[in-house]
Amino acid sequence: MPHIIVEYTDNLRKEADIPNLLKELNSVLISRSDIFPTGGIRSRAFELKDYRIADGAENDAFVHTILKIGSGRSDLDKKGVCDELFEVIKGHFTDLFARRYLALSMELIEFIEAGTYKHNNIHKRFRNS
Template identity: 30%
Template sequence: MPHLVILYTPNIEAETDLSALCRSLADTMLAHRDEAGKAVFPPGGTRVLAFPAAHHAVSDGGAAGRAAGGSGDYAFVYLNLRMGAGRPPSVVQAVGEALLGVVKQHFEPLLAQRHIGITLQVDEGAPSFDGKYSNLHPLFNKTV
C-alpha cells in the first residue's frame, strides 16, 4: 500500500491519456515528503490503477448539459487513495491537495470541452486483513 484506484466513465478514454495520468499521480506520490523530509510512500508499494466503468449513470442523464448548450454526454472520474494509518493529518491533507492538483491540470483541457465530475477521496486506516505477496519491495531495499 498505498493504492490509488481510478474509476472513470469510458466516454473519456479516447480523449485523454489515462496512462500518463497514472504515471503523473504515482510520481507525485513518490516525490512527496513529510515534515522531516522522509518519503511518505514506499516505492515498492505505490500503485496507481485505472478502470473504466462498464456500466454507469451520471447525474440527470444529460438534460441539464443539453439545456446549457452541451452534448449532455457527462463523464465522471473517481479517485480513491487507500493508505495505511499513522501519517499526520497535515501530510494526508498535503498529499490529497498535491494529487488533486495533478488531476485538475490533467483534465483542464477536457473540462473546457465537456462536463466532467471529479472526486478524489483519501482513506486512511488499517484493513481487517492485509495479505501481501510480492517481489517488488526487495528491489528498493537493497543496500548498495
C-alpha cells in the first residue's frame, strides 16, 4: 500500500494523458516515503465505457481517484497527502476543465491490517538502496 485507482470516462481518452497523471501521482507518494514505502506504491487506471453523468444531455466527463492505504497514518498525514494528490489532479486537468464539462473527485479508503494480505519482494530493492 498505497494504491491509486483512477476511473475516467472514455470521452477523455485522447486528451487526458492518463499515463502521465499516474506518474505525477506516484511522484507525490514517493516524495512521502517516510509514511508510504516506495515498494508498495501501485497505480492503475480504468477507462469507463458504460456510464451516465447528470441528465446525459451533454458530453460530460469525470475522473474519480481512489487512494487506498493501510491504517496507521495520522490524520494530518492523510490530509496532507490527499490535499497534495488532489492539487496534482486538478493541475493535470486545468486545460480540459476550462474547455469542457468535467467533474474531478477523490476519496480515501483506509484498511485495517487484519483485512489485507500482502506478499511483496519489491520492498527489498528499496531497503538495499
